[in-house]
Amino acid sequence: MDGKPVKILYKGGSGEIVEKKSRFIATLEKIETEEEAAAFIARMRKQYWDARHNCHAFVAGENFELQRCSDDGEPGGTAGRPMLDVLLKEGVHNAAVVVTRYFGGTLLGTGGLVRAYQKAVQEGLKNSVVIEKRLGQRLRIGTDYNGIGKIQYILAQRQVDVVDTAYAEKVLVEAMVPIEKLAGLQEAVREATNGTARFEAGEQAWFAPVDGGIKIFG
Numbered sequence: 001m002d003g004k005p006v007k008i009l010y011k012g013g014s015g016e017i018v019e020k021k022s023r024f025i026a027t028l029e030k031i032e033t034e035e036e037a038a039a040f041i042a043r044m045r046k047q048y049w050d051a052r053h054n055c056h057a058f059v060a061g062e063n064f065e066l067q068r069c070s071d072d073g074e075p076g077g078t079a080g081r082p083m084l085d086v087l088l089k090e091g092v093h094n095a096a097v098v099v100t101r102y103f104g105g106t107l108l109g110t111g112g113l114v115r116a117y118q119k120a121v122q123e124g125l126k127n128s129v130v131i132e133k134r135l136g137q138r139l140r141i142g143t144d145y146n147g148i149g150k151i152q153y154i155l156a157q158r159q160v161d162v163v164d165t166a167y168a169e170k171v172l173v174e175a176m177v178p179i180e181k182l183a184g185l186q187e188a189v190r191e192a193t194n195g196t197a198r199f200e201a202g203e204q205a206w207f208a209p210v211d212g213g214i215k216i217f218g
Contacts, residue, residue: 013124022108023102025100052103057083069084137204160177
């Protein structure tokens with residue numbers, strides 16, 4: 001990846017729609033490999049063993065290089081590919097989805113099937129957790145008590161996530177700074193503190209705000 005923000009499936013979910021008495025149940029799960037996707041699909045087929053169809057699609061890799069889909073007995077191109085197109089259009093990495101169909105007795109036609117399978121995936125995504133991770137630099141900023149308020153204001157103004165703040169003889173603020181904001185942030189802090197703030201750069205890592213905190217990805 002080139003450092004641009006990346007959307008990933010963080011927590012899978014499920015959603016259901018009904019079209020002409022046919023039930024379409026979409027289940028999503030985070031995956032990183034084809035083996036993980038295969039295991040998830042097998043688990044869904046076992047769980048919904050009595051369904052008419054368990055169609056699937058999944059994407060993985062930094063540039064969506066791993067893409068697979070299956071119509072599982074539906075007319076060709078009416079299920080798996082449309083499901084895959086939803087994941088690609090939404091730009092969600094490392095996601096697998098199985099849409100289970102319980103036939104309601106009324107044929108939907110090819111167009112109706114495409115719309116139903118895509119709508120089911122969209123419903124499942126609504127009930128999943130998709131986050132946007134960014135490439136950042138861990139940055140520690142040391143300051144005296146006169147400077148902490150100014151630094152906190154700058155961090156909030158620039159929407160930089162604070163990992164921790166330690167108060168002792170001096171104050172040490174640890175933040176994850178998006179790479180593209182790093183130089184500008186340091187310059188602003190230097191100016192606000194008359195050059196008294198000290199910086200210590202840590203490792204680069206992908207990160208995202210999650211559940212009120214910061215998730216660091218290895």
